[in-house]
Amino acid sequence: MTASTVGTRILAALAEVRDPELDEPITALGFVASASVSDDGVAEVHLRLPTYFCAPNFAYLMVADAYDQVAAIGLEPHIVLDDHFASDAINEGVAARAGFVGSFEGEAVDELDSLRADFLRKAVLAGTDAVCRPLAGFPLATMTLGDIPDSPALQRLKRRRRDLGLSYADDAPLLIDPATGGPVGTDDVPLHLRKARLTRTSLDANTGICRGMLRHRYDTDGQGESAL
Numbered sequence: 001m002t003a004s005t006v007g008t009r010i011l012a013a014l015a016e017v018r019d020p021e022l023d024e025p026i027t028a029l030g031f032v033a034s035a036s037v038s039d040d041g042v043a044e045v046h047l048r049l050p051t052y053f054c055a056p057n058f059a060y061l062m063v064a065d066a067y068d069q070v071a072a073i074g075l076e077p078h079i080v081l082d083d084h085f086a087s088d089a090i091n092e093g094v095a096a097r098a099g100f101v102g103s104f105e106g107e108a109v110d111e112l113d114s115l116r117a118d119f120l121r122k123a124v125l126a127g128t129d130a131v132c133r134p135l136a137g138f139p140l141a142t143m144t145l146g147d148i149p150d151s152p153a154l155q156r157l158k159r160r161r162r163d164l165g166l167s168y169a170d171d172a173p174l175l176i177d178p179a180t181g182g183p184v185g186t187d188d189v190p191l192h193l194r195k196a197r198l199t200r201t202s203l204d205a206n207t208g209i210c211r212g213m214l215r216h217r218y219d220t221d222g223q224g225e226s227a228l
Contacts, residue, residue: 006037006075013069014045020061020116022207023123023160029207030214031062033082043075048082050213056086057112060103063094120164121178126200127157128175132193140193141186146170 014035015027026032026047033046045066049059063081070077079094081087086104093103101108130153132140145168148154158168166181167173175184175192184192214220 007035009073010035010037010043010045010070010075013073014066016069017062017065019210020058020119022203022210023119023126024207026062026066029210030218030220033218037075041075042078043070044078044080045070046080046082048214048218049084050210050217052083052085054084056084056090056104057100057108057115059084059086060090060094060100061112061116063090067094117164120160122199122203123160124157124164124166124176124178125196126203127153127160129193129196129200131157132174132196140175141184141189143174144170145172145174148174 011027011032014032015025017026018024019026019029019031022029031047031049033048035043035045037043047063047066059081063079066079067077070079079091081090084090089103093099096102100112101110131148131151135143135148145154145158161168161172161176161178164178166176166178173183175189176182177184177192
């Protein structure tokens with residue numbers, strides 16, 4: 001296998017890692033500063049974030065997920081978060097597979113499963129807006145996922161529902177409460193759609209802010225400048 005092929009596989013693996021708050025791939029956001037593979041199969045990946053003080057729990061999730069994705073393609077991961085106030089704790093903790101609590105011993109009291117689920121619920125709401133906004137006038141309360149023409153937005157919504165453990169089959173209701181998995185009643189549809197739109201607008205705004213901060217910090221275009 002050529003170095004170019006291995007590099008493509010690493011970037012494809014890292015594209016599965018998402019900023020938990022923004023629900024965007026770290027490759028597209030420009031968070032992957034570089035990646036290289038040694039002759040003995042060690043993949044060294046350097047990550048960077050928009051600010052020195054980005055939340056350590058968010059940063060930890062991205063570093064840990066990058067480790068898991070690279071390991072899944074058969075390489076030995078060496079994931080390095082650069083220029084962050086908690087870099088040492090995060091890098092060492094992820095490498096030791098210590099978990100978030102073990103990485104921040106004496107400071108963290110819980111692992112990050114509930115935080116991840118919270119952000120997945122927001123991603124489901126944002127995805128609902130992306131799918132439903134073009135369908136104004138349709139009887140959304142009675143529609144299923146199978147009633148919707150296939151699109152990248154629909155596939156993304158299905159993946160987020162799957163990740164959250166919610167139904168994503170074609171016969172599943174289009175509108176569900178991401179907290180319970182239950183269908184949204186007809187009377188509750190307007191409020192549900194307003195929440196979905198607000199959530200998506202917030203994610204889009206925060207994504208723009210992060211791109212701008214990364215651009216300013218590293219003098220980049222903030223568009224996924226991963227290098228092999």
